[in-house]
Amino acid sequence: MDGIINLLKPPHMTSHDTVGYLRRLLKTKKVGHTGTLDPMAAGVLPICIGNATKVSQFLLNDSKVYRCELTLGYNTDTQDRWGKVIKEGKVDATKDEIIKVFDEFKGEILQKPPMYSALKHQGRKLYELAREGKTVEREARKVTIHELNILDIQSEKILFDVYCSKGTYVRTLCEDIGNRLNAGGHMSFLLRTSSGRFTLKETVTLEQLQELQLEDIEQNHLFPMDYPLLEMPSVHIKSNSIKYLLNGNNMLHKNILRHDPMRENQYVRVYAEQKFMAVGIVKKDEEFYIDIHRVFN
Secondary structure, three states, X not given: XXXXXXXXXXXXXXHHHHHHHHHHHHOOOOEEEXXXXXXXXXXXXXXXXXXXXXXXXXXXOOOEEEEEEEEEOEEEOOOEOXXXXXXXXXXOOOHHHHHHHHHHOXXXXXXXXXXXXXXXXXXXXXXXXXXXXXXXXXXXXXXXXXXEEEEEEEOOEEEEEEEEOOOOOHHHHHHHHHHHOOOOEEEEEEEEEEEOOEEXXXXXXXXHHHOOOHHHHHHHOOEOOOHHHOOOOEEEEOHHHHHHHHOOOOEOHHHEXXXXXXXXXXXXXXXXXXXXXXXXXEEXXXXXXXXXXXXXX
């Protein structure tokens, strides 16, 4: 079984736990997720199966879309409603002030990763240190908030959608907005509605998968390996070049049957006899060629 399951991750379950569950269910060890989703959050979590685990590295940079609820009035040590309250504030911002502050967080911003995260410091995960009551310095990172749209404001609760780059912590975004409003704040709800090409509409639950035979899962709930890469140009090579491709050799101009418009240093999908075979990078010497980066056969 080779492909990608667009899983609707339930709350109260880690991304790692979902991988373990599917390994047992699908009876295969080659299972991996494409980017951690907070344990208490639900939503889109693409799971790579079999040879598709080799594709996961190309999905980690995908932008994400979330629906989130920010509750103003207090900060917690985990930046969400499941943490311990560490600071309280007064909620007196007007609707116009809230909209103005939200606008200030659009575009490229600096964000300091939270202590309760899986990032590592000297070989240890930050959340492990946080649970021991330790705090270490974290360098702020650049992330991009492509879109930030308020859906509803009810007293201290603000419901919004955010379309953001990889590496964005929505919990931290909530706290930072709350602090900018001099009220404090934390994330009280989070649903990932999209990850790259995968959306909430096509997800399947663990309960649904559990009721199906492996053949049914493969036929009805397995996206092909190249599905999340369709924005890459495609390159089709000649049949007599397949053996060279499988050995990881570069595909020269003479090996190529046809290709989409492409530019130097761009990732491309490589096909042979209509089968997805590899991902390569466009290089140019006297003529362009494809530097094979990863073979999926």
